[in-house]
Amino acid sequence: MCVIDDDVSLLRALRRLLDAGGFQVKTFSSAEDFLDRPNPTPPGCLVLDVHLGGLSGFELLERLVAAGRRIPVVFITAHDDAATRDRAHRAGAVEYLRKPFDDESLIAGVNRALGPA
Numbered sequence: 122m123c124v125i126d127d128d129v130s131l132l133r134a135l136r137r138l139l140d141a142g143g144f145q146v147k148t149f150s151s152a153e154d155f156l157d158r159p160n161p162t163p164p165g166c167l168v169l170d171v172h173l174g175g176l177s178g179f180e181l182l183e184r185l186v187a188a189g190r191r192i193p194v195v196f197i198t199a200h201d202d203a204a205t206r207d208r209a210h211r212a213g214a215v216e217y218l219r220k221p222f223d224d225e226s227l228i229a230g231v232n233r234a235l236g237p238a
Contacts, residue, residue: 123155125178142231164192167193169181171200171205195216
């Protein structure tokens with residue numbers, strides 16, 4: 122799984138939480154860093170911030186879909202509104218979480234995104 126968020130302290134906290142939950146996690150501070158990663162193997166899911174510097178989470182997802190790469194997404198955002206929620210659901214988000222969210226909600230969303238083991 123990959124986590125993409127431009128808040129470095131949140132990125133560290135999410136990595137610790139997900140590592141402790143037994144997930145293999147790679148973190149990226151931008152959509153561009155994710156796209157430039159050396160291992161192009163698709164992750165099992167993305168935990169993806171909606172608003173990033175550079176490409177947004179939605180723009181990243183659109184690029185992945187255009188390239189034929191469908192990856193389950195848990196969107197996270199601090200800027201919640203009805204239009205953003207609607208866009209996330211239209212984009213096929215497995216989960217949409219408003220920051221701050223509780224650990225259990227994130228773990229449940231990731232488990233849904235990853236599907237049956």
